[in-house]
Amino acid sequence: MANVIEVDGVVKRYGELVALDQLSLEVRAGEIYGLLGPNGSGKSTAIYCMLALLTHERGEVRVFGQTMRPDSYDSKRRIGVVMQDVAVFGPLTVEENIDFFCGLYIRDRAERKRLVADAIDFTGLGDFRKFLPAKLSGGLLRRLNIACGIAHRPDLVFLDEPTVAVDPQSRNNILEGLQELNRQGTTIVYTTHYMEEVEQICDRIGILDHGQLIAEGTSDELKGMIASGDTITVELQDPNAAVIQALRELDFVSQLELSEGRIEIQTRRGERRLDSVLATLAAHDTAYSSIYAQKPTLNTVFLEITGRALRDHD
Amino acid sequence: MFWHFYRYRLLTNLKQPQLVFWALIFPLLLAVVFQLTIGGIQTDKPIHGAFVENEAFSESSVYRDIITDVNAADTPLKLKQLSIEEARQALFKNELDGYFVADKGGKLELHVVRSGLEQNVLRSFGTAIEQRWAQIEDLLTANPGRAVQWLTAASQDELAANSTNGEDSETAERVSSNSVSVYFFSLFGMGALFGASFAIHEVEALEANKTPEGQRIRVAPLHHLRLIGSSFLVVLTLLLFCQLVQLAFIIWIQKLVIPLALVPWYLVITLAGTFASAAIGAVLGVFIRKPDLAFGINVGLSLTMSFLAGMMHDGIRYIINTRLPWLSLINPAEQMTDALYSLYYYEDLGRVGRNLLVLVAMGLVLGSIAVLKLRRQRYVHL
Structure with missing residues (x-):
């Protein structure tokens, strides 16, 4: 698969602060690439540098095989951008906003009309086309933001945290829409600090922290990189020191935390010993209300690599 | 695009x-x-001004022509020529709102004892003369009515801003438009x-x-x-x-x-x-x-x-x-x-x-x- 984006050793500083530290990554044609990291990790800066909107001190960005510059109009014509902040004009209606931004890429009026109608359908804004943005709910506003970025049918779309402050239902609608867009052939670069979102829609994920790409791969590949295995959670009715100690001494347990009758057991990689936990509880005649095991998440990956949880910075 | x-x-x-x-x-x-x-206030009160008869005044006929033509026009501005003593006395007796003392360079010095609309009108009138000295000299000969229009424009403007008599002058139709x-x-x-x-x-x-x-x-x-x-x-x-x-x-x-x-x-x-x-x-x-x-x-x-x-x-x-x-x-x-x-x-x-x-x-x-x-x-x- 050809690379649509190639970022090679990009360094970006804000004074003393190194926002991007030798960032290198590749995005392949047709994939959804997720850039995951806590707030302030450099995700937005990385996108702005890829779009040649921000200066950078070192390194190179190539998009569609061409070095990306502010006047790379041929490349820009094939790119759509959905910013983190809603970027629409308040005095224009939904339809006018989409037409305005689409018109920055598409000259032909008839074609534009068709594309605007498609974008409205795609984002489910048909009933709101004459509404002003101020009259839309948060979710609808986000959908309008997306419609403005994709109406011209770009080959590559950057989405910078498009679901921030969106209710779960609207978030699901947005994510399903993006998957549909991808199925239609659009390459997507998606930044977020919500690990569930990247797990749900991204083919490959890059984890960014302090401007460095600390890990990259598919969700399973990333989880495979760490030493942690499943997390077993037990809700105890009457926790006692003896059973806690016995669980802690099990050979596959790497970490155990107790909090208000709830025990979280972190197992070592490859281990999934729910039966041993159950046997230990039975041996100590300890009653429990629930017990379940969870596979490692991307938060576990981030935690293990950086020592911090993904949302520590929220 | x-x-x-x-x-x-x-x-x-x-x-x-x-x-x-x-x-x-x-x-x-x-x-x-x-x-x-501003435009609704009525005033018919005349504004009295004077030129002092000094050397500069005597050497140029322009000032006399100005006095004649302005007095003949339908404007609230009333001018006369007085000696410096007469002017001073008239000013202190409130018979004059102000008087001008000319110099040979066409400059006018306005003397007043109080400030107000009348003094502002005289000041604007004097400034108009100073600014257009050369043109006025020519125009007074060729088209005296037009010269008066020019000269009274500034003072009328001051009046229009603060008060008006509500009537257009024949020689300065546009000038005396109240609004x-x-x-x-x-x-x-x-x-x-x-x-x-x-x-x-x-x-x-x-x-x-x-x-x-x-x-x-x-x-x-x-x-x-x-x-x-x-x-x-x-x-x-x-x-x-x-x-x-x-x-x-x-x-x-x-x-x-x-x-x-x-x-x-x-x-x-x-x-x-x-x-x-x-x-x-x-x-x-x-x-x-x-x-x-x-x-x-x-x-x-x-x-x-x-x-x-x-x-x-x-x-x-x-x-x-x-x-x-x-x-x-x-x-x-x-x-x-x-x-x-x-x-x-x-x-x-x-x-x-x-x-x-x-x-x-x-x-x-x-x-x-x-x-x-x-x-x-x-x-x-x-």
């Missing part, structure tokens, strides 16, 4: 009620307020300057470090200079529209009489004024990071410059013109006011030309600075 951008930016600006209010509605409201308050004064002309300057907010708004929309919309526009495949050109045209269109509505309002509603031949000059003045104002707005927008702060500064600047251009009191304009002429020179409201005023009262195209030149130069310098900054292609931070 140019016209697509133009069309939507025009629409966006027109749908911003606060921008339209300041650039269009507010000056019209003020014009109505001026007419209702017309520097107050009304300064509203054009104020409207144009308030309209600079359109430019601030445009810069806000174009700059990626000011708004997310700006980011979206900047990543589109658009040539920046074309984008800036389209945006600037939007501002000019809006400003010109507001100015023309204001002009039409003053012509049709407030009954300003403008000869047809002068209409193109009015258009050129408003165009130059809008050009300078757009450039001022662009510079404010470019250099002040927070748009709200830029809007606030623009409103403050507009009010201050309009005040200095005589919007609230013509005396301020006189003081600035005589004591701080450089401030008048860099004040676009004053340049517009002065151009409209000179055109209306004197048809002095030379002076209008100078005003136009200053406005265009101001627009070019500030506009170039704004464009140089706006056409940058990448940002250090957003």
Whole structure:
């Protein structure tokens, strides 16, 4: 698969602060690439540098095989951008906003009309086309933001945290829409600090922290990189020191935390010993209300690599 | 792309009620307020002035001609010639509102014992003589009625602003039109300057470090200079529209009489004024990071410059013109006011030309600075 984006050793500083530290990554044609990291990790800066909107001190960005510059109009014509902040004009209606931004890429009026109608359908804004943005709910506003970025049918779309402050239902609608867009052939670069979102829609994920790409791969590949295995959670009715100690001494347990009758057991990689936990509880005649095991998440990956949880910075 | 951008930016600006209010509605409201308050006061009280018979007075027949012609015209200004002692006594007995002492260079020194409307009228009259000395000398011979029109224009304007007799003079029909004064002309300057907010708004929309919309526009495949050109045209269109509505309002509603031949000059003045104002707005927008702060500064600047251009009191304009002429020179409201005023009262195209030149130069310098900054292609931070 050809690379649509190639970022090679990009360094970006804000004074003393190194926002991007030798960032290198590749995005392949047709994939959804997720850039995951806590707030302030450099995700937005990385996108702005890829779009040649921000200066950078070192390194190179190539998009569609061409070095990306502010006047790379041929490349820009094939790119759509959905910013983190809603970027629409308040005095224009939904339809006018989409037409305005689409018109920055598409000259032909008839074609534009068709594309605007498609974008409205795609984002489910048909009933709101004459509404002003101020009259839309948060979710609808986000959908309008997306419609403005994709109406011209770009080959590559950057989405910078498009679901921030969106209710779960609207978030699901947005994510399903993006998957549909991808199925239609659009390459997507998606930044977020919500690990569930990247797990749900991204083919490959890059984890960014302090401007460095600390890990990259598919969700399973990333989880495979760490030493942690499943997390077993037990809700105890009457926790006692003896059973806690016995669980802690099990050979596959790497970490155990107790909090208000709830025990979280972190197992070592490859281990999934729910039966041993159950046997230990039975041996100590300890009653429990629930017990379940969870596979490692991307938060576990981030935690293990950086020592911090993904949302520590929220 | 140019016209697509133009069309939507025009629409966006027109749908911003606060921008339209300041650039269009507010000056019209003020014009109505001026007419209702200033234009409605009646006064028939004559204003008594005198020229002192000294060497300069005796050497030139111009002063005697002025006295004769002004007294013959239907104006509240009544002039006489007196010796210096007679003038002093008359002044202290309140038989005179003020007297002039001429020197050989055509300068006039006004002596008064109090300040008020009458003294302002005499001061304006004296200034008009000083400023047009050479032309008056010729005109008094060729067309005395016209000379009186010129001379009384300034004093009538002062009267029109503060009081009127409600009747047009035969020799100065336009001059004695009650609703017309520097107050009304300064509203054009104020409207144009308030309209600079359109430019601030445009810069806000174009700059990626000011708004997310700006980011979206900047990543589109658009040539920046074309984008800036389209945006600037939007501002000019809006400003010109507001100015023309204001002009039409003053012509049709407030009954300003403008000869047809002068209409193109009015258009050129408003165009130059809008050009300078757009450039001022662009510079404010470019250099002040927070748009709200830029809007606030623009409103403050507009009010201050309009005040200095005589919007609230013509005396301020006189003081600035005589004591701080450089401030008048860099004040676009004053340049517009002065151009409209000179055109209306004197048809002095030379002076209008100078005003136009200053406005265009101001627009070019500030506009170039704004464009140089706006056409940058990448940002250090957003």
